[in-house]
Amino acid sequence: MVFTSWDEESALIVDNEDKGFSVTNSQNQGLLRKLANRFEKSGDEYQGYSWWGVGGRWRKYVGEIFYGKYVYSATAIRSGNGVAQASWILPLTKEGQYDVYVFIAKEKGESDNEALGEYHYSIYHDDGVDKVTVNTKEVDAGWVLLGTYFCTPGNAKVVISNESNARVVIADAVKAVLL
Numbered sequence: 001m002v003f004t005s006w007d008e009e010s011a012l013i014v015d016n017e018d019k020g021f022s023v024t025n026s027q028n029q030g031l032l033r034k035l036a037n038r039f040e041k042s043g044d045e046y047q048g049y050s051w052w053g054v055g056g057r058w059r060k061y062v063g064e065i066f067y068g069k070y071v072y073s074a075t076a077i078r079s080g081n082g083v084a085q086a087s088w089i090l091p092l093t094k095e096g097q098y099d100v101y102v103f104i105a106k107e108k109g110e111s112d113n114e115a116l117g118e119y120h121y122s123i124y125h126d127d128g129v130d131k132v133t134v135n136t137k138e139v140d141a142g143w144v145l146l147g148t149y150f151c152t153p154g155n156a157k158v159v160i161s162n163e164s165n166a167r168v169v170i171a172d173a174v175k176a177v178l179l
Contacts, residue, residue, distance in 0.1 A: 101143040
């Protein structure tokens with residue numbers, strides 16, 4: 001189920017710009033990847049997004065396709081073996097059932113190019129961990145429901161890895177709505 005507009009006042013959203021968001025990069029890289037990473041742009045906090053220019057480490061990109069309250073940005077990485085991860089810790093204040101969504105960024109009308117494919121999420125909640133796969137070729141851009149989970153404060157997190165058949169993996173924003 002996809003929602004592209006929402007009363008965001010009633011939802012808790014953790015964006016890649018928020019303190020609840022973090023990334024881990026793989027330290028085990030082959031020689032070719034290490035050489036390629038040397039040529040990645042550096043210096044600026046943000047880069048303009050183009051899927052063919054995303055490198056082997058999580059970096060911040062800006063673009064109108066991304067979610068943002070003040071800055072339309074996301075963090076992206078070239079797909080890999082799943083060791084590099086991005087995570088959103090949800091600072092919930094009440095226990096209960098939550099619909100948990102992820103923001104999928106893609107160009108309008110984009111449905112079949114190398115940048116798209118399956119993203120693998122792990123949702124941590126009171127009953128354990130659920131693994132959810134979202135095929136970005138099959139959903140519209142915007143908020144995509146990962147599932148409904150019982151969560152208590154301090155026990156809710158969403159993680160995405162760089163394991164994917166897509167060329168890149170984009171980590172943007174996660175939303176939780178108390179039911």
